[in-house]
Amino acid sequence: QRVRKQVKELWEAGFRVSVVTRKAPENDQYRHLPGLRVLEYPAPAETRSMSGYVREYALSFGWAVLRCVALRLRGRIDVVQFCLPPDVYFPLAWLMRGLGAVVITDHRDLMPEVFAARYGKPRPGIVAALRWLQRRTEHAADHTIATNNYFRARLIASGARADQVTIITNGPVLERVDRATADPALRGDHTYMCCWIGMMGRQDRVDLLVEAIGHVVHDLGRTDCGFFIIGDGECRGQLQAQVAGLGLETWVHFPGWM
Secondary structure (H helix, E strand, O other), X not given: OHHHHHHHHHHHOOOOEXXXXXXXXXXXXXXXXXXXXXXXXXXXXXXXXHXXXXXXXXXXXXXXXXXXXXXXXXXXXXEEEEEEOOOOOHHHHHHHHHOOOXXXXXEOOOHHHHHHHHHOOOXXXXXXXXXXXXXXXXXXXXXXXXXXXXXXXXXXXXXXXXXXEEEOOOOOOHHHHHHOOOOHHHHOOOOEEEEEXXXXXXXXXXXXXXXXXXXXXXXXXXXXXXXXXXXXXOOHHHHHHHHHHOOOOOOEEEEEOO
């Protein structure tokens, strides 16, 4: 979601933009835009194991190298932006810098923190390795984009210069929000409508949201509220099972991305 907004802004500002990304149907909307090139590679299989993540990152890194080198052979690359995590692209960042490009790193999550959130108390050696990768990434970057002050502080601690870290927050596209009109029918039979929007990964702990909804409905007796968990992710099926187990199907809905 974030990179699509960035790509649109750059393209509308007159930049020539190329995007290296995994193959996905939602990329089709960009193929017809003049001056914007989508360079896809086969999407690695979704995984939940450590070995699976290693395979996924290795495949993505290899394809990124091939696509970037092929792109550079066609012409000059002025700026290259790496969308992180994972922090595995610093060798490619050094290569691109050596070929004359300015390197930007855009951190959406921090790998050590995400790993701890997903796996509880991870092995100290793994956390140390992830922090090493983070430091290598910051040393290879000319400028860093972070989403909040905590990210900024952690990246500066990893070697980024304070004057080279910019906070760019994420959120809805305001022009689309302004065009929206209220549709009371979306509430269905509910008097009030509460929405949660985002990815449903293990580190996002949407299960705590479902527990809170159970407290609101069963303990506080607020049966006049409908809760819409909008989005998708690896934990969606588990969350739906949790909702069923708590007897919340009447009040909790999963419409997917809207």
